[in-house]
Structures are given as C-alpha cells and as structure tokens.
Amino acid sequence: MSSPLLLCLALPLAAGPQAAPPPADHGLSPVAAFLAGGDLAGAEAALNETLEKSPGDDDALFSLGVVKFLGGIEEFVQFLSAHGSTDRLGGLLPFARLPAPPNADPQPVSYEQWRQARVELIAAFDEADAVLAKIDGPVDVRLALAELRLDLNGDGSAGEGERVLSLLGRGGLQLEGRRGVRGDEPPAGDGLVTHFDRADAEWLRGYCDLLSAILETMLAHDAENWWNHCAHLLFAEPEGVPAYLLTDLGEGFSVGRIADAVAAIHHVNFPVREPERMSRARQRLLGMIGHSRAMWELILAETDGDREWIPGPGQSSSTGVTMSRERVDGWLTFLDEAEALLNGEKLVPFWRPQPADRADAPNGVNLRRVFEEPRRFDLVEWVQGPGAEPYLERGEATDPAVWRRLQRLFNGNFFGFAVLIN
Template sequence: MVLGSALPAVAETTASDVEPFLVEGRIDDGIAAMKTRLKTAPTDAEAQYALGIFTTLEAVENLSQNLHKYGLRPESPRIPFMRLPVPLNPNPEKLTYAKWRGIMQQFIDDLGVADAELSKVDDPDVKLKLPVGLIRMDLNGDGKSEDEETFWKVFTAVAWRAAKLDEDQQRFEIGFDKADVHWLIGYTHLLRAMGEAYLAYDTEEFFDNTAAIFFSGIDSPLAQLKADQRNAFMDQFADAILAIHMVNFEVAEPQRMEAARQHLLTMISHSRLVWEYCTQETDDDREWIPNAKQTSLTPLTVNEARIQGWAMFLDEAEMVLEGEKLLPHWRVPGERGINLKRVFTEPTRFDLVGWAHGVSALPYLEEGSKVSPDTARTLGQTFGGRFTVFAIWFQ
C-alpha cells in the first residue's frame, strides 16, 4: 500500500437501501442502520435524510402507540393529536392527567430529535425517491406492521382526508428533495407549537371530565351517566357542550407560550426555504411540492399566483406573530385590534367563550395596523376558495 493513496470512495445511500425498512415497518432498524452508515460516511446526505425521515416516523409511531396503550376510542372526536387511526385496544392501561402530559411532552421531544437530524441535511442536491403509499408503521405497539398500519392511512386521517390512492397508485412514490427537508422541519415546529401551547395551561379539570370521551382507559364522572343508545347524537351534543364549557384554563407554564410562538416563527422561515429551493428546480421528478412548471402529484394545481399568494400569507403571519400587525375581532370597532404577540408573551387564563364573546381580548387590544379583510378575500380568490387545503399541503 502506498502511503498517501486515496481511500476507496464509499457509495452513497440510495432509495433501495432505505425502502425495505419503510415497507416492512422496521423504523427502529432503519434508524440504527442509518446511524451506522453515517459513522463510516458522515457526508452521506441521503443517509442523513433517511435518518431524519425515520425519526419523524418514529415520533408519530410513539404517539400512536401511547394513544393505543390507553384505549383511544376509534369513534372519538377528531381533534388535534387524537386523529391517528389507532386500532381498538380492548384492555387499555389506566390513563392519568400526569401520564397524558407526559405523552404530549414525549411527542414534542421526539419531534425535536427529528428536527435535529433533518437539519443536518445540507446538500442542496439531496434526493430520495420513496414509496410513501407503502410505508408501514407499528401503530399499536405489538411489534408488527399490518396492512392497515400504513403511513398513508395516518396522513389521510390527520391531514388530507380526500387523498385516497387507487390500486394503480398504491406505491405513490415521491422524490424527496431539499425543499421537502424544510417542509418536514416546518411540520415538526408546527406540531411542537401546538403541543407547547397546550402544555402551557392547567387542563386537569378539563381532562378529568372529558378524557373518557376519547379514552376507554380512564375513570370518569361520565361513567355514572346513562348514555342514550337510541340517540347517540344527543350524547355527542352534550359532550361537546361540556367540552366548550370547560375550556377555561389557568396558565401553568407561561414560558411554553413563547416557545410555541418561536416554533411558529421558525416554521414560517422554513416554509420560505421550501419555496426558495422549489422555485429553483428544473427537473420534474415525482415532486411533493411542485413549482409552477412541475407536475403535481395531487389534484391541486400550483401556479405563480399561488406561490406569490402563499408568500404574502407568510409575511402577514410573521407580522402578526411579531405584533407588527393586529388581528381584528368582530366586536372591536375602529383601529383597535388584538396584539397576538402579547397573547403569547403575556398569557393569562384562556377562556374559549370569553374569546368568542370578546371580553378575553380586551387586555390585548391596541391601536395600529390591522390585518385587512381584503387579504383574506385575495387569498380566497387566489386559491380558488380552498386556502385551508393548500395551507395543509404547503404548511
């Protein structure tokens, strides 16, 4: 061997190296394999990307398994963090308020791990073409990944209920590129913002009286009440009224509200990076977020007007979060509006009915530039009346 000779090049990770772990639902094995790979090839961007994807899936899988452990009811209302299609558990463990907060904190922490791994992907030309429709997960923690435990089922239940795949689309291959790195990172921040905002408040009384609506593994005062099996609508109506009535929370950990605001601001910055990379692309290779010249894998269409409209929305949202623009309230006349930044930085008791009424907004009212109704109308027209659908897709 000649001293100073170059070491043989190590082949980059390819989709074929990653796909078996995904389609077989071996998320933990995939994480271990990519970590081993990166020890020998620390500059392998595709391996780092795969590790970020695996850790993101692990966060969702862990949350799902926790929900299953405590008997999430399949028929429960589909509110955030409760929309995962978890299989029925006939023998759930007992859920307490402390355990529930622990579940939420674990999800936040797991997403932080995913964010950290995805943030290490620094190659602008990184690419992994993966069969999203075939990705399996162990949603109930039994060590198996069944046909019904697919990531696509989770995605459609949580985010895009209309996104169904026919037999010819079952593989649904997506070419994940650098733009999608920032798309994934942005979603980790959005979900953490929601979790931090929830944990900022003392919701124990709400939990004690409403958790049995969602979980079978809990003792609740509702168990003493008779359900009308002939008219389930009245039960659901009564439960909804109770839930609304009890959304009146004292602040428990106010610093979490500022953490939530920072997550939202970071999400906005990554959404801008999605489009910075996306609009520079010249290929057209199974794009998840396409530019105006690329082919969409969804029924939705991207054009220059919608790209500019989304940029306008991000600018407005950032100014609102920074207190540079005020939010209108239907009962507040004149030039006054709600300083949303202060809602996060100076949190007080959260009373849902009080906010709807207007009385809870009074401490945060200021005079200044407000978000114009024209902005909402412009966005509605630009996105064909489907702004919310596009927002879920674009993030």
C-alpha cells in the same frame, strides 16, 4: 396533522428482515423495504452505521430525520391505541383525532400521562429537526408512499391495515377536485412514488416547528379540570372521571351526548401552567415561516420536476397538487402577513364593532402579546369578546382582502393547502 404522516422518505441502505418488495422499479432507495415493513428500528440502526462511515451523507441525514419524525408519530399512536382512544369530539382536539387501532383491553390513563405523551412527541420532533439541520447539500431519495407502514398498535409488526396513508382517513388530501391522496383506498399503480429533495428537508423542519408549536400551546395551559369532566370523550378508561360518565350512551341522539358536548365547551377554561411554552410556541411558528421561505427558494431554483412532494410552477406532483406562480406568490404573501401578526406589527381584527364616537378605540388583537403574556384561556369569553380584551390595541390590522384573495387562489381551500404546504 394528517399530511406530515405522509412524509416518509427513502433510506439508502439494505432491507431488513421484515422487508417487502417495492411495487416497481422507480429508482427507490433500497431501504424503502424497511419502511414498507414498518421496521423503523432497523432503518435507524442501518442509517446510524452509514453516518458513522460518512457523517456528511445528506441523503442519510435526511432519511434519519424522517425516521425519527415517524418514530415519534408511531409511539404517540401506540399510546392512543393502548389507552383506547375514542375521540368522540369529532377531530376537534389536535393530536386526539388520529385513527388509532382499536384495543379490546384498553389500559387506564391519567391526565399527567396524556401530558407526558405530548411532551415526548415534541422531543421526537426536536430530534428529527436536529438531524435535518445538519444537511448542507443536495438530497435525492424516492419512496412509494402507499407502501409505508408503521406499527400503530404496538404488537411488534406492521400489518396491511397499518399503512401510513390509513392515518388520513376517508378525507385524505383532496385539494384539486377529485385528485389527491386517499387513506381509505388500496395502493394502485406505482404506489405514489415521490421524489424528495433538499427543499423537502426545509418542509419537514417547518412541520416539526408547526406541530411542536401546537403542542407547546396546549401544554402551556392546565386542562386537568376539563379532563376530569370530559376525558371519556377521548379515552375508554380515563382516570379522574366519574364512573357514570363512562357508561355507553349507544348510537345516535341522546341527552347525555348533548350534555357532554356542552360540557366539552364549558370546561375549556384553562389556567396557565407553563407560560414559557407559549413564548416557545411563537418562536417555533416564526421558525416555520423561515423554513417555508427557504423551501420555496429552493423549489423555484429547481430544474427538474418529476414526482415532487411540494411542486413548483410547471412541476408535477405525485399527489396531484399543483402550484402556479400566482399561488406561490400568494403563499409568500401569507408568510409575510403571518410574520407581521406574530411580531405584533399588525393586529388580528377584533370582530365586535367599537362605539362610533370613539376614534381611538382599539381595533385588533396583538397576537405577539397573546403568546408572550399568556393568561387563562376561556373559550366562551374569547368567542364573546372579553377574553381578547387584555390584548386589544389600536393599530394597523391585517387586511381581510388578503385572506379573501388567498381563498380564491386556492379554490376556496386555503386551509387545506396550508396543511400540506406549511
């Protein structure tokens, strides 16, 4: 979830009243000051004015798509902050681990409000995607990533502690040894000036699909019972949770903390609430694969190569990431494998061995059916095996050697690279 928050793009317009000067002249868009001041509303208004005069302005379309994407993120983090987000699950629950600003007076929050916040986030991603889909020509915008701010606590201004990079935390994007983007360090040098182009429009559309797919999968299931037992691990004043669970357990080891951890696992037993969302999630993941392929086709055709967001072979990246041709080919292989799994053409290997005397025993999970025929999700049963049983089939399984090779290509950190590349 962290890396898409970095994709804030330069907007070709004049600065607004909260604008801060760019760190240096690297050909930054004049409207970079809007984002440096956290003024998304001003940026959107100015972009809409530009597009009224020039509907085919691809730079403006690109920038507007990004502003809408960031607007959704900003509103979601404001929701977390307003309700005293705590995330005592250590970042295990998607979209609950963003470091929202602390709130001394958190407001009560219900399970339905938590659902609605995620519904609205999907809507924001869909709005961004709809704008980006209108782009049909070159894009050329530049922005200093380290200068970008959002109004994360909803007080009407974006302060020094509300830089977009702060959402990365200490881990940041450390994909190449010690190089990369850190969220806990002050901006230095040129402020991570990055050149965004047409390929990055496909990147962001793919990310909208990926994040929406995760949200759709969560919303397809009803987690209210989990909420009533464990929501105090996410928010300061959750409704529906017994008062004794809201008591402060202090720091360090305690029986209460262990009990909460056990309960958080035990209650991951979700009935299906909106099954159509699972089918939509699969389609969004297939859409992400299509956008990723389109992105690499555009990147491999580029003749420049300075300060790229996602670099191709021989190109330099503003974040220190490198992509050799071998890595690119490996990524394209991953896309093929992922598509085959989502379409049920290959199976996810079942981890429990079958009886030796059953040559026709099922050997893998049909992932397509998991999405198209959703059932109650019980985490413990999936880990043990019975949860997967309705989807077990006999057929060609994905080759573990493919995934081992990907790990080697990406220095044992394929997942980290995948978070960035999508």
